[in-house]
Amino acid sequence: MMIRLGLVGIGKIARDQHLPAIRADDRYELVATASRHAQLDGVPGHVDIAAMIAGDHRLGAVSICTPPVGRHAIAAAAIDAGLHVMLEKPPAATTTEISALADYARARGVTLFATWHSREAAGVGPARDWLSDKRIRAAHIRWKEDIRRWHPGQEWILDAGGFGVFDPGINALSIMAAILPAPLLLDAAQIDIPEGRGSPIAATMAMRSGDAEVTADLDFLQTGPQSWDIEVETDAGTLRLSMGGSVLELPGGEPVTREDREYPRLYTRFAELIAAGKSDVDIRPLQLVADAFLVAERRTVAPFQF
CATH class of the missing domain: 3.40.50.720 (NAD(P)-binding Rossmann-like Domain)
Incomplete structure (x- = not known):
């Protein structure tokens, strides 16, 4: 229909x-x-x-x-x-x-x-499957991009409620919440808010999943090569997701790149949900961001202009 x-x-x-x-x-x-x-x-x-x-x-x-x-x-x-x-x-x-x-x-x-579009990146599903029976020892997020390149002139993103660097950073959290077998919990955070702005330009997060330490380093001021990388250390070696989840490298193997169809997959899923009379509402990534704002040490940093 x-x-x-x-x-x-x-x-x-x-x-x-x-x-x-x-x-x-x-x-x-x-x-x-x-x-x-x-x-x-x-x-x-x-x-x-x-x-x-x-x-x-x-x-x-x-x-x-x-x-x-x-x-x-x-x-x-x-x-x-x-x-x-x-x-x-x-x-x-x-x-x-x-x-x-x-x-x-x-x-x-x-x-x-x-929707969480980054979960539809080509490497995320295979990463989740591979990790399902592994012991997680540690995991790390490095999500660093240039706000002027990806959000040109979008002043709202640094207003209160605009999420700031958590707007892209929540993509990494959505992936991590989907691929780790145990729940992801926040222990501490630090956010850097430009003078006169309402949302952070950079942030770090210290989390845990089971007994594994999970860290996140988020930055909105990275020029040159952009970083959308996740590493998960396990008892079977280290899994790496890069380029926002489109490139997967398993221990002992070469990086595998597949075509990303994130948004087409989202619209396929939406049609399937409508046909089945179901909903899909996972708020865990948003909860982690909300938790960060609750517990974070706040620093005021230099003013930012687009």
């Missing part, structure tokens, strides 16, 4: 990832958009979710790609209208918001899909 889809938010991530995935999947028909700042040629556009719902497009589902602050109200309006909802990561501004949305979707009998 064709899913008549509305897209809310037409920013960089929607244009770079969501639109190509939607257009390539014959299970979807993009019938409307909602954005205060942009429209798509040939697709009816509206200024907000209320106008889109009222537009008589016979919508069946919406995909929400707005910044996390304010997303709860958008998703709640869609659920209230009986629409299935897919959420770009992070799924909401707070853990309370996403839990409330999950409850509301359940009560209304609609699908809610809180």
Whole structure:
């Protein structure tokens, strides 16, 4: 059955990832958009979710790609209208918001899909399978990228509620929470917040999974080569994921690179959930970020300008 889809938010991530995935999947028909700042040629556009719902497009589902602050109200309006909802990561501004949305979707009998696109990287599933029967000794995240390259001019990302360096960093946490056999728990953190900003430009996290030490080093100011790397030390050697999970290296083997289809896989999963009448809402990565803000030592660092 064709899913008549509305897209809310037409920013960089929607244009770079969501639109190509939607257009390539014959299970979807993009019938409307909602954005205060942009429209798509040939697709009816509206200024907000209320106008889109009222537009008589016979919508069946919406995909929400707005910044996390304010997303709860958008998703709640869609659920209230009986629409299935897919959420770009992070799924909401707070853990309370996403839990409330999950409850509301359940009560209304609609699908809610809180996506974690990095989990769909080519090496993540095989990494999880390989680690399932191993003893984990330690694990390390190095997630360092250039904010000016990947988020040009996106001032909101350093506002309060914008997540700062945790916006990309939560991708690594989503992978780690998925591949480690034991729960991931936070012990301590440090966050560096530029003077006059509300969210961190860098962070470190000290965690544990079972009896294994897990560390994370997150940076939004890395120029040159970018680092999206995870290492997991086990009793059978060290597993390495690089390039955000698209390259997998197992002990004794060569790095294996496979084609990434992160967003096409997300839309496949959304269609499957709708067909099965189910939801998929894993809030563990968001909980880890919330925990970091709770316990972190805060440092004020030099002002940042795009």
